[in-house]
Amino acid sequence: xxKVTQAQTEISVVEKEDVTLDCVYETRDTTYYLFWYKQPPSxxxxxxxxxxxxxxxxxxxxxxxxNFQKSxxxxxxxxxxxxxxDSAVYFCALSEVTSGSARQLTFGSGTQLTxxx
Amino acid sequence: DAGVIxxxxxxxxxxxxxxxxxxxxxxxxxxxxxxxxxxxxGLELLIYFNNNVPIDxxxxxxxxxxxxxxxxxxxxxxxxxxxxxDSAVYFCASSFNEGTEAFFGQGxxxxxV
Numbered sequence: 001x002x003k004v005t006q007a008q009t010e011i012s013v014v015e016k017e018d019v020t021l022d023c024v025y026e027t028r029d030t031t032y033y034l035f036w037y038k039q040p041p042s043x044x045x046x047x048x049x050x051x052x053x054x055x056x057x058x059x060x061x062x063x064x065x066x067n068f069q070k071s072x073x074x075x076x077x078x079x080x081x082x083x084x085x086d087s088a089v090y091f092c093a094l095s096e097v098t099s100g101s102a103r104q105l106t107f108g109s110g111t112q113l114t115x116x117x
Numbered sequence: 118d119a120g121v122i123x124x125x126x127x128x129x130x131x132x133x134x135x136x137x138x139x140x141x142x143x144x145x146x147x148x149x150x151x152x153x154x155x156x157x158x159g160l161e162l163l164i165y166f167n168n169n170v171p172i173d174x175x176x177x178x179x180x181x182x183x184x185x186x187x188x189x190x191x192x193x194x195x196x197x198x199x200x201x202x203d204s205a206v207y208f209c210a211s212s213f214n215e216g217t218e219a220f221f222g223q224g225x226x227x228x229x230v
Contacts, residue, residue, distance in 0.1 A: 033216050035218060037221075043206065043223065043224055043226075044221060044222075044223045044224065045208065045210075045221035045224075046221075047218045047219070047220060047221075050217070050218045052216070091160065095216060097215075097216060104150060104162045104165050104173065105150075105162070105219060106162075107159060107160040107161075108159075109159050110159065110160075
């Protein structure tokens, strides 16, 4: 069965610090997708990134970067020079592909990030 | 596109009443998902549709919950009768294809008193 673990329940940093949010997943499938979502205090879920299991290339988007390592089943998310507006709950999610059909998202429990001014 | 639209945003109802949550997915998306978010259980999938057909409803808590998708642009999640433990935020999401990212609505915060 698929499982996503976000061991960090809460993280607090001071503005301009770098912060890494950890995500470890479990799956028996060789083909799967990994996602990160952001949930700000307003409550909506905002899509940040999708990665497929065959693409281990790291990705950078502005202050955001993602490190995908199949060897350790991890898909970590780093925010560089954090800002107060980055304060939110961040969810990692997994979607397995079985028989050519991707299943629904399985979410981790989320990490509450607080960036202090 | 306006994104996934859910209504109402907030709903307060008395125990035993029927509650209907509504969702309009993004046009052209073939998949529609209903999720529930609570402090205790986090985000959990209730049911999802592909081309208006329910594919997996194993997450629906019990027979009090039902979901329909009469056409490609509308879905409902109904709880009858509602109970206090149904209080949660209910999200609707849609995706273009299998494996692509799901886009979420703003959620409906349900409170059953």
